[in-house]
Amino acid sequence: MVVEGAVERADVTDVVEDVEDMFDHGRRTTTATAEDAVAAVSTTSGVGRSARTLEPTVNVRARRREGEVDDRGGAEDDETDETGGTRPGRGKIFVHTFGCSHNHSDSEFMAGQLQSYGYELVKDASDADGWLVNTCTVKNPSQSAMNTVLERGKAANKALLVAGCVPQGDKGAKELKDVSLLGVTQIDRVVEAMERTLAGDTVRMLEKKTLPRLDLPKVRRNEFVEILPLSTGCLGACTYCKTKHARGDLGSYEISALVSRVEQAISEGVSEVWLSSEDTGAYGIDLGTDVAALFRAITAVLPTDGSVMLRLGMTNPPYILAHLDAVAEAMRHPAVYAWMHxxxxxxxxxxxxxxxxxxxxxxxxxxxxxxxxxxxxxxxxxxxxxxxxxxxxxxxxxxxxxxxxxxxxxxxxxxxxxxxxxxxxxxxxxxxxxxxxxxxxxxxxxxxxQPHQHLVGKTERVWVSDIARDGTSLVAHTKNYTQILLPGGEDQRAHLMGRSAMVEIYESSRWSCKARVLEVIDADPTVARVRLSVIPSEEESKMIREKLTKGKRVRIKKAQEMPETGCSVCGSDSSCPSSKEPVTARYLSVETVLIAGTCIGAISLACALYARNRRN
Missing domain, CATH: 3.30.750.200 (Transcription Regulator spoIIAA)
Incomplete structure (x- = not known):
């Protein structure tokens, strides 16, 4: 199944085999790239090494709700309380993820919150107190593999928290009985859910709500790759699709939030940013924007030395048809891979x-x-x-x-x-x-x-971002995302990981190529001179949205209000009353209404008592 230690063919049984490997070898397995990697015939990137631990960007506190087990006592350095239970934030957690890159991004956010709260993330499932299993509902094999994991967990008496598309789309499944469930929009509550699960509770947090923030702490499965979720859900209604039941209708993140996340990831040392969603081409329709504006905004903040590459996500034909010029221009950009699913x-x-x-x-x-x-x-x-x-x-x-x-x-x-x-x-x-x-x-x-035979003998620029499945070779990609295997070893890792190089390709196979390194590239000045220009006018964008959403239920979000620190009228940094604002909006608040109501009630009561006394 493994080809030259780097890539693999996956058939119907591969997902279950990966689960068996996970327990037999005590390692966390992950699926390869592509939005639907489970049961895929070919994949382009072998992964499976542990991610670097990142400094948390946000302090996370578990919400305490009525009926929840209170924090327990014990010595500060003791992981168990006097009853033998695990103290909040002091247990060991094993995370296993099935499915697409969006699922992996969710797992990275959940792992980041758990670690920030104090939990230790472990690669050995048998060593963990609690298991977080992030699931995929696209196909039967992935759900069967989930069942295998849950059976193992129950047999080992582990605290099980099941997240992702299976519990969200099929919460009544018999395999989910007596385990805690976390919905796809509830990932920012993973600490609370895990804490209560470790305490012996069975929680159900499946209510649909607004998208989780993008500034949550994160532990990446690959320290050099930022998986950026653009949205959740889609506008389609494919008759075979179960993911729609879980992810629902399209809900997009604001461009400003996505750009901020990209800038943060770059500051943390990533060399690739993967845009992920159920349908990239549909991005922003619910916000009154589109992918053309998104590509323009993100490429504008990429480093001008070409040290960070952008990979566009999966898109369905109906929506990308309206933006072909913008997509083509984006992929001609020197810092964007010329590859699309x-x-x-x-x-x-x-x-x-x-x-x-x-x-x-x-x-x-x-x-x-x-x-x-x-x-x-x-x-x-x-x-x-x-x-x-x-x-x-x-x-x-x-x-x-x-x-x-x-x-x-x-x-x-x-x-x-x-x-x-x-x-x-x-x-x-x-x-x-x-x-x-x-x-x-x-x-x-x-x-x-043989799609890569023409590359033999050529010199290509590549970006190195991963370790092959053999644990030694380095995985790099060309501009069109062809996988290139390079010699590994500690010295090579220190010299090449997260960097770009010129290589000479000397061998090709059905799945990848082998190459030797000629030189490491520190900077590519061409990136600084490129800015995307293809972006439709507001009138054109509106016509495109109307065409794409004809007959569909799409809730167009209202523009966000100006924060309290700014004025929408005069443009100052501080708030000031607007001449266009109603007086009630300027002076009335919940607090003032409550105070006024209390005063009126007290006065009315006093008047009633006075009147009764006079009658007596």
Whole structure:
């Protein structure tokens, strides 16, 4: 399964095998890159080493609620109280994550809060007091692997806190009985949830609320990579998708908050920023903005020496169609990888309609053709579902022809899985043997071409950001995100990790290339001269939003009010009354209303007593 110690092919059983490895070897395993890495046929980055511990940016205090176990006594340096329980903030926590990069970002935020509060993060599951399991509901194998983890945890009498898409989208699942649950928008309450779980309570924190702040403390799985969530949810209604049940409708972060997080991550030493969301192309529709403005704002704060690279996230064709010029310009930027994940799922329009994917094969081709022509060396990764209900042999041939024509360097191949509660689960299924046969057929086609052979003998610039699965080789990526393996060792790590270099490629395989280092690049002056310019006018943006959201429920958020420290009228740094403000807004507050009400009540009571005394 491991190819040259760095990358792996994942089939239906790989996720469960990773879980077995986690317990057998006492290490925390993680899925590889790509928004849907579980059960993918090819991945581009092998990960699995421990993350650097970062200084917390925010002090975290657990909320204390009625009915919660109080803090317990004991010696200051003792991790247990007199009853044998774990003291708040003094236990050992094991974190395991399934699924996409958004899930990994959530886990990093939760790990950061736990560590900031005082908990020790451990890589050995058996050594932990509590387990935080962040789950994925995209496919059956990932949820089956979650069940395996929970069974192990219950057998070992561990305190279990289950977070992520499974409890949010399927809280009634029998596997979740008697374990604590944390919803996708409740990750900023992980300390409270873990503290109460360790105390013996079973908590359910699944209420949907506003997005968690982006300035929470964080412990990255890769100290050189910042995974930045742009939004949660999407505007689609795919008939096979369970993630929609968990993440809900689109909810985007403000551009200012995202830029601030990027600047903070850069100050902490990252060399890559990955934009992550369920659909990058839909970003900002609920805020009255779009990805063009986002790309422009983020690239503007990247270091001018080219030391930090930006990787754009997964996007579905319907929404990126409206922003192809902006996306192409962004990926031509010297500090942005010329790589994008654009799922097609099927090469048949009839199947796409049954899936409710909201685009045609012709529109997908337009996206690919435009980007491949406009961006030098552009690489597109895509997804295919084999054996969607009702898919005929002829419709499957259309998918095979599409992949054969474009020869995508990355194709994530999945067999159809009926997810509970989705419309597709009620559709008549294609026989299992046919589904498996189509999956094998596409895999053979995918493995028949060598997308990196043309790089042999060439000199390329790469960015080094990881350690390979063999624990020795270094993992780097070219401008179009082709994986390059470099010689490892302690000296090489100290010399190259988090930096850029010129390399000579001498060997290629289906999954990656091998290269020798020629020189380390300290600065690239070309980045300082580049600024993105493609951004639609407000009128154009409004027309695009109306077109994309026609017939859909999208709550456009109101513009944020000016903070109390500033005035929206005169522009001063301090607050001042506005001539346009109603007098009530200027002088009335909750406190003044309460005081006035109390006074009126007291006066009324006094008058009533006086009147009664006079009658007597």
């Amino acid at each position: 654009i799922p097609v799922q099927s090469g048949s329009n009839a199947v796409l309609e049954a899936m409710k994917r909201e685009y045609t094969v012709e529109e997908f081709r337009t996206v690919c053709d435009t980007l491949l022509e406009a961006v030098p060396g552009m690489v597109i990764a895509t997804d295919v579902i084999c054996g969607f209900p009702g898919e005929t042999d002829e419709q499957w041939r259309e998918t095979m022809q599409l992949i054969e024509e474009y020869k995508f360097p990355e194709v994530h191949i999945s067999q159809f899985y009926p997810r509970p509660g989705t419309p597709a689960a009620r559709m008549k299924r294609v026989p299992t043997q046919i589904v498996k046969g189509r999956s094998r057929e596409l895999t053979v086609l995918f493995e028949s071409y």
